[in-house]
Amino acid sequence: MFKIENLKKESPGKLPILERREFLKMGFVVTGVFAGGSILSLVSNAEKVFASAGEFAEKYPYKPHYSMVIRQNLCIDCERCLGACRTTNNVPDYGYRTAILEKHAPEAIGQKTEFIPVLCMQCNDPPCVRACPTRASYKDKNNGIIRMDEKKCIGCKACMVACPYNARYFNNEKHAIDKCDFCFEARLSKGEKLTACANVCPTGARTFGDLSDPASEVYRMVHQLQKRVWVIRAEAGTKPNVFYMKS
Amino acid sequence: MKKYFAFLFTAVFFQASAAHLTLAAPEETEHGGDIIYTEPLKAVLFSHASHVQESGLSCDSCHDGIFAMEALSVQKNKDFTMASLYQGKYCGACHDGSMAFASNTQCARCHIGVKGFERSQKKGK
Numbered sequence: 001m002f003k004i005e006n007l008k009k010e011s012p013g014k015l016p017i018l019e020r021r022e023f024l025k026m027g028f029v030v031t032g033v034f035a036g037g038s039i040l041s042l043v044s045n046a047e048k049v050f051a052s053a054g055e056f057a058e059k060y061p062y063k064p065h066y067s068m069v070i071r072q073n074l075c076i077d078c079e080r081c082l083g084a085c086r087t088t089n090n091v092p093d094y095g096y097r098t099a100i101l102e103k104h105a106p107e108a109i110g111q112k113t114e115f116i117p118v119l120c121m122q123c124n125d126p127p128c129v130r131a132c133p134t135r136a137s138y139k140d141k142n143n144g145i146i147r148m149d150e151k152k153c154i155g156c157k158a159c160m161v162a163c164p165y166n167a168r169y170f171n172n173e174k175h176a177i178d179k180c181d182f183c184f185e186a187r188l189s190k191g192e193k194l195t196a197c198a199n200v201c202p203t204g205a206r207t208f209g210d211l212s213d214p215a216s217e218v219y220r221m222v223h224q225l226q227k228r229v230w231v232i233r234a235e236a237g238t239k240p241n242v243f244y245m246k247s
Numbered sequence: 248m249k250k251y252f253a254f255l256f257t258a259v260f261f262q263a264s265a266a267h268l269t270l271a272a273p274e275e276t277e278h279g280g281d282i283i284y285t286e287p288l289k290a291v292l293f294s295h296a297s298h299v300q301e302s303g304l305s306c307d308s309c310h311d312g313i314f315a316m317e318a319l320s321v322q323k324n325k326d327f328t329m330a331s332l333y334q335g336k337y338c339g340a341c342h343d344g345s346m347a348f349a350s351n352t353q354c355a356r357c358h359i360g361v362k363g364f365e366r367s368q369k370k371g372k
Binding site for chain 1 (some may be wrong): 288289348353354355356358359360361362363
């Protein structure tokens with residue numbers, strides 16, 4: 001007769017060591033640790049891409065592989081980039097495609113404030129694309145830009161939650177999520193070479209270009225060892241295409 | 248947060264006592280306070296307090312040679328740019344890397360940005 005008292009208890013203390021080991025191993029396999037963490041990755045070819053500071057390029061899957069290098073110490077928060085972005089991309093007052101963060105260090109010697117321009121990092125492994133249930137958010141196969149198919153967007157905001165960079169807002173007029181697309185629709189697709197923000201920046205804090213082109217300035221800024229280059233929230237594993245450094 | 252309030256409290260207290268002091272001693276050094284330039288871009292803070300009180304400059308170090316007495320008059324000039332500063336004009340007369348930190352370094356030490364400008368406007372009210 002089946003009696004609950006007679007069943008073996010299944011608390012962790014009762015598990016045989018071997019069984020527990022097998023269980024843990026299984027966990028590792030699922031999370032992809034044994035395969036270099038790539039098992040669950042959905043953007044396979046982007047794995048080979050240089051995207052974190054400290055590694056070098058082997059192959060870029062996009063042509064052009066759009067990228068931006070932000071020389072943080074040059075930003076003076078004049079916010080001309082924000083203005084240019086608003087007019088170029090019809091960004092309403094309540095939203096933003098790019099922003100400038102402010103960092104205070106009252107104990108620092110000399111300069112005590114730092115401005116940090118942020119925008120969509122156009123990740124090679126974009127959590128927003130993975131989170132989107134309707135494929136409204138997608139990574140452009142030609143140039144790597146994370147774009148929005150507004151007609152497909154149902155406004156669930158899952159991408160907003162998934163984005164580690166807070167780079168998205170809900171646009172009431174479009175009734176869709178809106179985000180930085182490196183000015184692809186407004187400028188790049190019309191033959192312009194620069195984003196509106198990079199074009200208008202008076203100090204050169206924002207440099208825009210093709211990371212796969214050795215002649216491009218962004219290529220030269222990223223592929224060197226003299227000055228440290230970093231990405232924001234590297235630990236999120238998103239492999240951003242927006243890099244930061246100081247000049 | 249507590250620290251902040253404590254600071255705010257002491258600041259208010261200090262200001263109140265300072266007001267009494269100025270009433271008692273009207274001959275204390277006067278200066279132009281904070282000058283905030285908004286052209287050609289927002290915004291640059293010139294603090295008289297840090298230049299006069301901390302660095303010990305006298306009025307005639309700058310007035311009327313490099314800067315007119317009238318506040319913000321230089322920003323009407325077309326050459327009130329960083330390029331001019333690098334040539335030793337305006338702030339660049341001292342901020343050349345030997346007398347004071349060079350004007351092509353520590354950008355955000357003087358450039359307070361739109362955020363700093365808006366904060367200063369709120370403070371003023």
